[in-house]
Amino acid sequence: MIDVDVLVIGGGPAGLAAAIAAKDEGARVMLIEREARTGGILKQCIHDGFGLVRFREQLTGPEYxxxxxxxxxxxxxxSRTLCFVSRIEKQDRGLLLTVVSRKGVDKIRTESLILATGCRERTARQVFIHGTRPAGIFTAGAAQHYIxxxxxxxxxxxxxxxxxxxxLIMARRLxxxxxxxxxxYEAKPAPSGLSRNIQQCLKxxxxxxxxxxxxxxxxxxxRLKAVExxxxxxxxxxxxxxxxxxxCDTLILSVGLIPENELARTLDITLDPRTGGxxxxxxxxxxxxxxxxxxxALHVNDLVDYVSESGECAGRSAAAYCRRESSDPSKAATVELHPGEGLHYLVPQHLDPEQGRSILYFRSxxxxxECSFVVKAGEREILRKKYPFLRPPEMERLEIDFGGYSVKPGSSVSFEVEEL
Ligand SMILES: Cc1cc2nc3c(=O)[nH]c(=O)nc-3n(C[C@H](O)[C@H](O)[C@H](O)COP(=O)(O)OP(=O)(O)OC[C@H]3O[C@@H](n4cnc5c(N)ncnc54)[C@H](O)[C@@H]3O)c2cc1C
Incomplete structure (x- = not known):
């Protein structure tokens, strides 16, 4: 039996950052990854553009x-690679996992668990394309893996x-x-990718x-011969x-990503239909x-820098939880954060207003x-921030300290976008 404080599932940038942060906080940490190497999706992203926020450098995915x-x-x-979770059971405090790897079957008892399992691509099944089922239809990530x-x-x-x-990246790569x-071809009236990728990969x-x-x-x-x-x-x-x-002989599908949350479902974790996480x-x-x-796994990020940031937050929090510094979320005095008019989602969905500086991620x-992002506690406006524009493909990050606005636990805070 392996006994750890923090078990991280997933060895992509989120899981790596989480494991490092938890270890730096003194926790006994273990990471498991189902693939042969850590690095997650970054292993196949050989284009540059990673790490601009964090390192102020244009790194490739593998470099990041x-x-x-x-x-x-x-x-x-x-850590264990080529390692799969075959069973997960809640205990009085902590969890017991059965994992399978080349080392055989292990039982791992952990005080806390970090899900850093990334996301998966939507496939042709989810976009209802009629016709035959020839070879030559790939998700963009699968085509990227081939090349x-x-x-x-x-x-x-x-x-x-x-x-x-x-x-977009695969259009350039191919x-x-x-x-x-x-x-x-895009069904929406506006592109779904980042503006910089429209320019650098298409134009x-x-x-x-x-x-x-x-x-x-x-x-x-x-083999595919044509598309309608x-x-x-x-x-x-x-x-x-x-x-x-x-x-054409190939159809590449880039029709969205969905957080990978099978383990969360197994544990009966409440999922947010807006984020899928x-x-x-x-x-x-x-x-x-x-x-x-x-x-x-929490919500689909566009920049890896924020993925690492959330990994670090989860790692520090899990270590603090093991030191008994944070409590059962169902008993904590929190405020609910409601994405209102003009917002697609907001993460986190609730928080303790006394926790100090909080980082929120949202998409319009x-x-x-030109618009204002307006934060209201009940009818009281507590914050208004101007944006030159907001676009759904571009995730926004906002730091806010609710303690400074006398927001009471048990109340709710709403967020809206107002066009100027
Ligand atoms: C094609 C592409 C281009 C991108 N371009 C950019 C860019 O230019 N700039 C930028 O900043 N960001 C970019 N991103 C986004 C960024 O790479 C991702 O947001 C980031 O890699 C996500 O990290 P993650 O750790 O959450 O997930 P992942 O990198 O997907 O890692 C998750 C890991 O968990 C493992 N795992 C899943 N389930 C299990 C399980 N049950 N047991 C064990 N292991 C499991 C997976 O094998 C994987 O290794 C791009 C992403 C893609 C796909």
Missing amino acids: AERFIKDFEDRDIE NILGQQPARRAVILGSGDIG TLEGAEVLGV DFDIPLYLSSTVTRVFGED ICDVDNDMRPLEGSEKVVE PVCDGNLMTSVEGVFCCGN SRVFG
Whole structure:
């Protein structure tokens, strides 16, 4: 039986940062990762653009991960790779996990648990494309894995569905590897990816972006031969008569990411339908005492810098929990944070107003030009911050100390966007 204070599941940037922070706080830490190496999704992100906020440098994904892997290894934190959780049981205090790795079957008793399991991509099943099921239809992350990890080129003439960041990055990557990218098709009237990726991945390579259009059908038996494209209305319903057929051998899907939360479900953790991740407090503790969540498992982040930041918060909080410094979330005196008009989501969903400086992450529900972000405790306005614009693809981060605004535990605070 292995006995630890903090067990981290997932060895991506969130899990690595969490393990390092918990260890630095004096906790006995262990990390388990289902893949052969730590680093998470960053291992296959060989483009640059990582670490601009944290290191003020343009690092590639593996370079960014390497900094944390080195810090992790320098601390001699125990870890298992190729390791899977096969059973998880709540105990009076703490949890008992059964894990399987090349070392065999282990039982791990842990005082607290950090879920840092990242997210997964939506597939063709979730976007209802009609037709046959030929080879040549990949999620953007799978195509990236083929090219950047396995050294294989999966496409000659590609259509990309969805203008999320991974799709944009793959449009450029496929072009650099000699494929012809015929266009990126996006059902929404505005792109889903970061503005910098629209410029650097599409405009710089003359790759067309078609908004308010989607793929409705695929053709081909063994291999994809063509796709049917349709314009869509404001409710993203295909418009009859707008169909056109585009010949291609590859369809890349970049239609969204979903936090990976099977373990959270097993533990009956309350999930937020807006984020797809657990509801958590200002210490990133979930609705189950002693279980924390961070990174893309909590909500899908656009920048890895904030993933590491949330990992550090979860790691410190888990270590403090083991020292009995934070309590059962169901008993804590918290304020509820409500995303109102103009907000898609807000994390955390509740917090202790006395905890001091809190970091909030949020996304707007639509594109706003110049606008105010307004925070109200009941009818009382406590904060107003101007933004030149807010766009759903760009996650925002705000630091706020509710103690300074005399917000009482048990009350609720609402957040709204007002167009100016
Ligand atoms: C294509 C792409 C391009 C990106 N570009 C940028 C960029 O330019 N700049 C930027 O800042 N950010 C970028 N990002 C975002 C950033 O890389 C991610 O936000 C970040 O890697 C998420 O970290 P994470 O640790 O939460 O998840 P991940 O990196 O996904 O790590 C999760 C880890 O948990 C493991 N795991 C999952 N379930 C289990 C389990 N049950 N048991 C054991 N292990 C498990 C997984 O194997 C994985 O290693 C990009 C992301 C992608 C996909």
